[in-house]
Amino acid sequence: MLEDRPGSLGSADICMLSGIPQFAALSEETRNALQRICQVTRYAAGQGVVHAGETAEFIGTVRAGILRMQKTLHDGRQHIVGLLVKGDMFGRVFDGPLHFDIEAATPAEVLSFRRAPFEALVSRSPDLDRAVMLNLLGELDRARDWMIVLANPRVRGRLAAFLLMLCTRLRGIATQATDGADRLQVRIPIGRADLAQLLGSRPESVSRALHALADDGLIDIIRPDLLGIRDLGLLAEEAGEHDSEEIALLSGRLPATRRLG
């Protein structure tokens, strides 16, 4: 359903929209119109994409890589409030300025549409309008999933929930091919300090929690930013296993211990 087809298309331009699920279902006409008002921009890790307070002149869609959304506090510190991955949009269609900064967390490619023509196109194309709305709905759900992650009382639990999120929602983006067998690998796209703020903790505590999980055999720390997932089931248990169904699906091909209450 969500498969993007490797386009056997003649023009290079036509490929610009490819790979983004939500655009795949659009009509030929709408896609062509989008094509005309878009451009691809590449960002290096750490580079700013949009700043809070300014009404972005374009609506963006992540094509590759990971962007982080953050609020800059008055004292200069930054507070991450979410990550944007392939297919996520930003830029407040029809609305005022953004309330958050957006920066590239990894090298990233952004597909950007000039605001005015994009809004006009949305008004004119019901299918695009609907795609935008569904995208918002999806982001809303994910923001609420974040809340559940953050509502975990212990750092270990929040970290486990976060890793779980990386394995499920961001599957195929943050995760990498397994090394032969069934071992799943996850790349953490942000540093310890940022991760700590995201999880409402401190870098030291995050590090300790991470190593505690490793000591208990739930994960392997291959590199500081690269983890191997050993037991997804135990991880889910640690996180409070809110959605046991989805985990079960993932664990299906893994020798995870199933101990549902």
Add this chain to the structure above:
Amino acid sequence: MLEDRPGSLGSADICMLSGIPQFAALSEETRNALQRICQVTRYAAGQGVVHAGETAEFIGTVRAGILRMQKTLHDGRQHIVGLLVKGDMFGRVFDGPLHFDIEAATPAEVLSFRRAPFEALVSRSPDLDRAVMLNLLGELDRARDWMIVLANPRVRGRLAAFLLMLCTRLRGIATQATDGADRLQVRIPIGRADLAQLLGSRPESVSRALHALADDGLIDIIRPDLLGIRDLGLLAEEAGEHDSEEIALLSGRLPATRRLG
């Protein structure tokens, strides 16, 4: 057992849409069309409105009172992920089932539109379409504000941030008239257990933090669910004062204009 109960069909038709900001700007024609497919339902505190997993047959808008959005875990415990107040919509227009339960936190009035005709109307009326989209954008922002609240490392800070939210975003809804001078009163619409889960803590810790704030003179605990705000500025400081501007507005004098998404 909570059961959904259809409310009385609207008879005072003309006034049904009144009082909800986002509908005020709609065209006469759209409002009339909405009028025809809506009904008002009243819920008692604790009563269920929609259950997760089912595609709601209604798109709802809160008219009065407070609803809570929650995820029911496999073990029966519930996890609150947000509160809905006047003007907030729920029901995933154009999309599948809800992922959360919705229950009345206080006695509430919900304006509900039958899904099919509502979606048809949205497709037909650009102004309504845009109102729905702006509403989603606003909810997304508030969900992210929640994340910042929850990312506070200490319970005191999270609690202070939560109270601040009640004073700003839910102003006039959770807040009550001041008793004479500058003292603001806030009603907490959920019990300690729910509040604790919402803030990623335990009822005991929430109670202690609350009384600690009271001992330090930031608030008064009039009843377990009714607080008097003594010093908004100190509260903001406690919370980490992310948005000092808005606080300054409130701390000075009102009336604060409703913050637009």
Add this chain to the structure above:
DNA sequence: CGGTATTTTGAGTATCGTCAAGGCCAGTGG
């Protein structure tokens, strides 16, 4: 007025935040 649920308090322990130091890695310059 009694019964129940919720909130609060208390004591003990685990966890976490804080401060400070040490280690690892990459890039830089001798």
Add this chain to the structure above:
DNA sequence: CCACTGGCCTTGACGATACTCAAAATACCG
């Protein structure tokens, strides 16, 4: 090629905070 430097991650120690368990006090409801 190697020492040096700076950033990030990790570790250690200690004090503060928060969770757990248990019990008492209070509010709520009929």
